[in-house]
Amino acid sequence: MSQLLPPNSTTFERNVTEVAAQNCALPVEIKSLASIDEAPDSFLSFLAWQYSVDSWDTNWQPSLQRQLIKKSFRQHQIKGTRTAVREVLAQFGYQCIFQEWFETNPVGTPGTFTLELELNGLELTEATYAEVNRLVKDAKPASRHLTNLVINVQPVCIPRVAVGTHGAETVTIYVE
Structure with missing residues (x-):
């Protein structure tokens, strides 16, 4: 690096160049950061x-x-479509049914929508609920407002079956 300095450079300039060269050494290639x-x-x-x-x-x-x-x-x-809402929730393992006001029976309040969410066996916590609301708010159409969120929790059951058999013979021993 000091070869780039002019011949009349000071000792201070050479020292700064040497320290700067050591500080610019990265542990990774810079193109890998992109x-x-x-x-x-x-x-x-x-x-x-x-x-x-x-x-x-x-x-x-x-x-x-x-x-x-x-x-x-x-x-x-x-962003701003029902597909965006579905895809952002699908990234976290959820499935949803997005129903706009004109698709409900009876017709709902204009500019609103309802959302039915399937957790697919995932745990529902307060943090999960807050995260779902935040994700929906970010992805939903700006002109629509969520009026009803239905969360379906389906427990994941592992059926356990036990089968047992018991057989026995009675043996009588006579002692003389």
Whole structure:
């Protein structure tokens, strides 16, 4: 790096150049930071900001974070549609039925919609409920307002069957 300095550079300038050269050494290749698949896990939040990911939590698994970054462009293409609501909830394992005011019987209040959510055996906590509301608010059409959220919780049951047989013979021993 000091070869780039002019011959009349001062000692201070040479020292600054040497220290700066050591500080610029990165543990990863800089081009890998722009790749969603190759970026270090600690850098994913910066990529999420760059790609304008709407839903983000640093506690999520890195694989889910990478998936959300990759799907961000698609989310922005369909944002404000019922498909956007379905897809954003599907990323977390939920299925939903989106019904607008004109599709209900009797016809509902104009500009409203109802949502029926299937948790598919996932646990429902207060945090889950808050997250669902936030995701729906981000993805829904801006001109629509949620009037009713129905959450269907289907317990996951593992049937247990036990079969037992018992056989016995009675043996009598006579002692003389």
